[in-house]
Amino acid sequence: NIGGISIKTLSENQMAIWRGRNVGIVFQTNRLMPTLTLLDNVMLPIDLCGNYNHNQSREFAMDLLRQVELEEHALKLPSAISGGQQQRVAIARALANDPAIIVADEPTGRLDSTTSEVIYHIFHDLADRGKLIIMVSHDLSIVSRLSRRIDLVDGAIARDSASSGADDGYYPEEEE
Numbered sequence: 001n002i003g004g005i006s007i008k009t010l011s012e013n014q015m016a017i018w019r020g021r022n023v024g025i026v027f028q029t030n031r032l033m034p035t036l037t038l039l040d041n042v043m044l045p046i047d048l049c050g051n052y053n054h055n056q057s058r059e060f061a062m063d064l065l066r067q068v069e070l071e072e073h074a075l076k077l078p079s080a081i082s083g084g085q086q087q088r089v090a091i092a093r094a095l096a097n098d099p100a101i102i103v104a105d106e107p108t109g110r111l112d113s114t115t116s117e118v119i120y121h122i123f124h125d126l127a128d129r130g131k132l133i134i135m136v137s138h139d140l141s142i143v144s145r146l147s148r149r150i151d152l153v154d155g156a157i158a159r160d161s162a163s164s165g166a167d168d169g170y171y172p173e174e175e176e
Helices: 012-022 038-048 054-067 083-094 113-128 140-145
Strands: 023-026 101-105 132-136 148-153 156-162
Touching (some): 023 083, 038 054, 113 132, 113 140
Parallel strands (some): 101 132
């Protein structure tokens, strides 16, 4: 039961719509549509969930691009901006339906450390605004920033800790 909805009882189509409205996904490879402008890429999920309104959707998408500091590039194609900028557009797209949950799969895996830091700050700000961020990462430098850390080893939970930022130094992948 999530938000008063028993998702187990939803049909496949209902589940797809629920997911589109409630879960934003940021992929490791940004998966932007190469023939759409950045603005249109951000508006796409709004349209797919049946929430499209020409003026409001466009204004909201521009605001999301402003939040990730890419408003001035709104009418460019993804190929005209850097990989880090593309990842920020992917985050804006994930927020297009104002989801409560954001799932990010290695969102900084292909980025340099400076750009990764920008992405982490965006996620931190989203968490501060009440969004649930579920992030898969191999980047151990972020451990001290997490409110909860779950380590998986061979598909099973090896560690689950609600953290206050403390790190005990245990990393299963470092074992011989």
